[in-house]
Amino acid sequence: MILKPGARLISAVCTAELMTVKVPKTELKVTIGGVATIASAAARDGSVSMTNGHDGGTLMGKRYVDEADSIELLCTKAGAGAVAVNGELLQLKEAKALPASD
Amino acid sequence: MHLSSLIEMVESGYDDRVLLGDENFRLTGSDFGFLVRLGATQVHNKYASVMYVGENHALLPVALFATAWAGVPFVPVNYRLEDRQLRSLIERYPNSLVLTDPLTVDRLEGLSPQIFDEWVRELSNIDLEEVGPIKPAENDDDVAVVLFTSGTTSEPKSALLRHRHLMAYLLGSVEFGSADESEAVLVSVPPYHVAGIANMLSNLFSGRRLVYLQSFSAPAWLETVQREAITHAMVVPTMLARVLDELDGEIVDRSSLRTLSYGGAKVSERIIRLALQAFPTTGFVNAYGLTETASTIAVLGPDDHRNALTSDNPMIQRRLSSVGQVLPMVEIEIRDDHENAVEPGVSGLIYLRGEQVSGEYASANLLDGDGWFCTRDQGFIDSDGYLFIDGRVDDTIIRGGENIAPAEIEEVLLAQPGVAEACVVGLPDDEWGQRIVAVVVQQDGRTVEPNILQEAVRKVLRGSKTPEEIVVRDSLPHTETGKMLRRVVQSELLAR
Numbered sequence: 001m002i003l004k005p006g007a008r009l010i011s012a013v014c015t016a017e018l019m020t021v022k023v024p025k026t027e028l029k030v031t032i033g034g035v036a037t038i039a040s041a042a043a044r045d046g047s048v049s050m051t052n053g054h055d056g057g058t059l060m061g062k063r064y065v066d067e068a069d070s071i072e073l074l075c076t077k078a079g080a081g082a083v084a085v086n087g088e089l090l091q092l093k094e095a096k097a098l099p100a101s102d
Numbered sequence: 103m104h105l106s107s108l109i110e111m112v113e114s115g116y117d118d119r120v121l122l123g124d125e126n127f128r129l130t131g132s133d134f135g136f137l138v139r140l141g142a143t144q145v146h147n148k149y150a151s152v153m154y155v156g157e158n159h160a161l162l163p164v165a166l167f168a169t170a171w172a173g174v175p176f177v178p179v180n181y182r183l184e185d186r187q188l189r190s191l192i193e194r195y196p197n198s199l200v201l202t203d204p205l206t207v208d209r210l211e212g213l214s215p216q217i218f219d220e221w222v223r224e225l226s227n228i229d230l231e232e233v234g235p236i237k238p239a240e241n242d243d244d245v246a247v248v249l250f251t252s253g254t255t256s257e258p259k260s261a262l263l264r265h266r267h268l269m270a271y272l273l274g275s276v277e278f279g280s281a282d283e284s285e286a287v288l289v290s291v292p293p294y295h296v297a298g299i300a301n302m303l304s305n306l307f308s309g310r311r312l313v314y315l316q317s318f319s320a321p322a323w324l325e326t327v328q329r330e331a332i333t334h335a336m337v338v339p340t341m342l343a344r345v346l347d348e349l350d351g352e353i354v355d356r357s358s359l360r361t362l363s364y365g366g367a368k369v370s371e372r373i374i375r376l377a378l379q380a381f382p383t384t385g386f387v388n389a390y391g392l393t394e395t396a397s398t399i400a401v402l403g404p405d406d407h408r409n410a411l412t413s414d415n416p417m418i419q420r421r422l423s424s425v426g427q428v429l430p431m432v433e434i435e436i437r438d439d440h441e442n443a444v445e446p447g448v449s450g451l452i453y454l455r456g457e458q459v460s461g462e463y464a465s466a467n468l469l470d471g472d473g474w475f476c477t478r479d480q481g482f483i484d485s486d487g488y489l490f491i492d493g494r495v496d497d498t499i500i501r502g503g504e505n506i507a508p509a510e511i512e513e514v515l516l517a518q519p520g521v522a523e524a525c526v527v528g529l530p531d532d533e534w535g536q537r538i539v540a541v542v543v544q545q546d547g548r549t550v551e552p553n554i555l556q557e558a559v560r561k562v563l564r565g566s567k568t569p570e571e572i573v574v575r576d577s578l579p580h581t582e583t584g585k586m587l588r589r590v591v592q593s594e595l596l597a598r
Contacts, residue, residue, distance in 0.1 A: 006107030006240060008114065017114045019107060021273060060115060061279030074278060076114040096430065098275050099403040100308070100361050101389035102300040102336045 003028055009037040009073065009083075013050045016058045016079020017041070022072040030073075032058070033081025056082035056089070064090035103269040105170035105246055106238035108307060109135050115279055116309050122163060124313045124330055134164070140225040141168025142236045149199040151248070153177045153192060154218070154293060155210065156203030160314040161222055162293055163302050165201060170246055170265070173239030177248040178294040181206045182582055189213065191250060191258065194464075242266040247299055248464070249393050260464035263299075267396040270457035271300070272307050274431035275398065281310035285360075287334040288326055290315040290341060295583055297366055297389075300397035301336050310334060320348035324356070331358045336389070338366035339373065340584035346376050357383050361404070365389035367584040368491065368509060370516045371423045378411060390425030390491065392477055394468075395432075396458040400489050402426025417484065423513070424488040432456040434489070435474070436482055449482040449492055449507075480507060497588055499528030501536050506567055508588075514562045515540060518555055520548035523578050526569060527592045540569040541591055543578055550574065 002025060009018045011032035018032070030037050034051025038044065058064070060078040065071065071085055072093070083090050112121065116131030123129050129137070141164055145152055152169040154162065154176070169176040177198065179191050192200060192213050201218040202210055242265040250258040287305045289312055291298040305312050313330045315322060318341055326332065337345070342364050362377075362384050369388070378386060385404030391397040402425055410422040428434045435443045436450040444450045453474045461468045461475035469475055480498065481491040492507035499506040508526035515524035523543040528536035544550050552572035560568045573595070579587040 004240065005103045005242070006110070008110055019111055019114070021103065061277050074111070074273075076111045076278065095277065097277065097280075098429065099363075099385070099387045099401055100304075100334055101275070101363050101365070101387050101398045101401045102297055102304050 001028065002026070003030070008039075008076075010039065010041050010044070011079050011081050012036065012038045012044055012048055014079035014081040015077055016075065016081050016083070017077035018058065018064070018073040018075050018083060020071075021063065021074050022070075024070045028071070029086050031084045032079065034084070035081075050081055054082050054084060054089070055080060058083055059092075063093040063095065065093045066090055103273070104238070104240045104242045104244075104265045105167065105268060105303075106240065108269070108272070108303070109138050109167055109171065109238070111278065112306060119283055119309060120311050121306060121309070122160065122312050124160065124326075127160070136230075137161075137164045137222075137225060138167040138171055139235055140228050140230060141165070142171035142238075143228060143230070143233045144221070144225070145169055145172035145174060145199060146236045149174060150197040151175045151177050151195050152199045152201065153179055153195060154201045155179045155181045155188070155192070155215070156201070156206050156218065157181065157317045158289065158293060158298075158314045159203070159218055159316070160312075161218070162314070163306060163312065164222065165218065166247070166299075166302065171238050172236060173241070173244060175245040175248050178298070179250065180292070180294045180582065185209055187258075194260065195248075242269065249294065249296055249299070251393055261393045261460065262462045262464060263296075263393075263396050263460050264462075267458050267460045268299075268303060270431070271396045271398070272303055274458065275429055276304045276307050278307055279309050281305070281308040283309075284331070285309075285333045286311040286313050286330055287336075288313050288315060288323070288330070288332040289336070290318045290323055291336055291338060291366070292582060295338075295366065296391070296393040296397045297336060297338070297583075300391075305334070318344075320344040324348060324354070327356050327359055333358055334361045334363075335359065336363045336365070338583040339364060339369040340367075340580065340582075342369065342377055343373055346373065346380055349380050351380075353380060353382060356381060359384045361385045361387055363387035363389050365391065365398070365425075367581075367586075368493070370513065372516055374407070374422055375411070378407060388425055390489065392479075394459070394461050394463075394475060394477075395454055395456075396460060398429065399432045399434075399454060399456075399458070400425045400428045402488075417486070421488050424484070424490045426489065427487050428489060429456075432458065434483070444482075446483050446485045449480060451495055452477045452479045452481050452489075452491075497527075499526070499536050499538055501528065501531075501538060501566065502534045504566055506538065511538065511540065511559060511563065511567055511569065514559050515542060515555060518550070518558050520545050520550040521555070522546075525578050525586050525588060525591050527588055527595065529592070529595060537571075538567070538569040539595055540572045541575050541578060541595070542572060543575060 013033040034054030113135040388402040389398040493509040522545040531537035
């Protein structure tokens with residue numbers, strides 16, 4: 001599907017939720033735990049399970065980016081599944097912590 | 103990204119976490135999101151903007167985000183302005199929902215004001231299913247917040263902050279979820295100041311509970327820090343000075359307070375040193391930014407503060423009067439009069455560029471073709487990247503062809519015993535173009551001698567920077583956030 005910035009991505013297999021910060025305007029297939037994301041946590045019915053190799057987890061507040069730096073997702077709820085786009089597992093983006101200024 | 107996305111993030115990440123409230127009420131992330139959705143139904147397709155004219159209020163984030171969700175600008179106005187100016191600012195925004203408080207409502211006759219508490223109360227009567235929920239606005243190029251600049255040098259201008267500027271600031275400088283559930287911030291900065299807006303946004307984003315002080319007083323601030331186990335707070339210089347006066351040298355156990363940030367106007371080094379002594383376990387952060395840059399663009403962190411106190415190196419000591427280092431996502435250039443970038447250590451005009459930099463007013467966009475914004479602040483960067491602010495270029499005194507920053511002279515005056523406040527201005531002079539006049543306020547129970555102060559300046563600076571005249575007065579005029587009203591001082595001196 002074509003995603004917009006600010007789109008919510010909810011895992012079908014774990015508690016993870018992410019939001020798109022930066023996305024290309026191309027067809028994307030986003031998975032968490034190897035399974036396509038769903039529109040609402042209420043639709044998570046436990047009928048599917050995580051794919052091997054997609055169980056690295058997502059951490060609250062962290063950003064995830066692809067190799068080409070064309071996509072960036074922000075994790076708003078942690079989960080056991082790892083996030084992938086078009087089959088490529090996204091990598092954790094390291095950010096320098098700044099002092100709280102306000 | 104749009105501020106409405108932040109609500110969805112809050113609902114996802116902080117659904118059970120208390121984000122708003124004090125001893126009187128508590129709202130979790132999902133309670134908050136629900137109120138915002140209700141509020142949006144009362145704004146969408148009804149109003150062109152939402153104005154807020156009043157003291158701080160614990161539910162102000164509901165007003166701002168309901169407005170954002172409905173896709174119109176939020177316009178907070180300084181209720182302390184005199185009636186004529188207040189009404190003229192409100193009239194600049196026709197077809198607005200004008201929210202206010204019981205103290206201000208009578209002054210807004212004919213402008214259809216609604217008391218904010220009553221507006222909130224009516225939200226609970228709305229059946230969201232019956233009314234039909236509003237889809238969140240998502241164009242991040244829309245104006246999110248309009249702020250009136252303080253107008254220390256001219257009439258207030260409407261500065262425009264678009265959703266993309268505010269979200270760029272948040273995404274670039276705050277980590278989502280970085281606060282733990284025990285953290286709470288005390289908001290005492292007024293909502294019509296960019297620091298008040300940034301305070302609200304960054305603490306919601308990081309997941310820190312917001313506690314509001316309706317109007318600032320030093321005793322109330324200190325009492326609330328203790329009662330609510332406040333971990334973070336942001337104050338403007340006037341507030342910091344009043345808190346220190348209230349403590350009167352007492353070293354306080356406010357060990358809950360992990361971070362105290364200050365900004366909004368220049369703070370004298372003497373006040374910072376007193377503050378560091380009064381709050382020995384608190385980390386101090388100096389934040390520098392402008393309305394037009396969607397708040398903070400440079401920070402001096404807690405380690406920099408303590409290192410400056412303990413170091414023998416004058417380069418490190420003097421960082422206490424700097425505003426720290428520029429945020430990683432903001433570019434800075436110091437330029438000379440011909441707009442050429444200068445070397446480190448050389449003073450010039452500060453130019454900024456970055457996704458959070460708006461540089462835009464309702465009347466004009468001031469970004470140049472390459473996206474640079476001229477702040478009209480003057481300063482320099484040292485060889486380690488620390489930014490020092492000399493003041494507004496418009497305040498620069500030109501005496502005999504020499505450019506003199508008033509702040510430099512004021513800093514020397516403020517370091518002298520008995521001087522509580524100082525303001526240095528240039529007055530027309532036939533021989534020099536401008537001559538330097540200083541106005542000082544004495545500390546309670548102390549007297550100062552003008553000729554001794556002049557001698558002190560001559561010793562530290564040079565003869566050409568020594569005020570020709572020093573006037574002692576009982577007080578100096580300031581804006582609500584502590585910026586000195588120099589043009590008022592100047593015109594009062596001229597009218598003598």
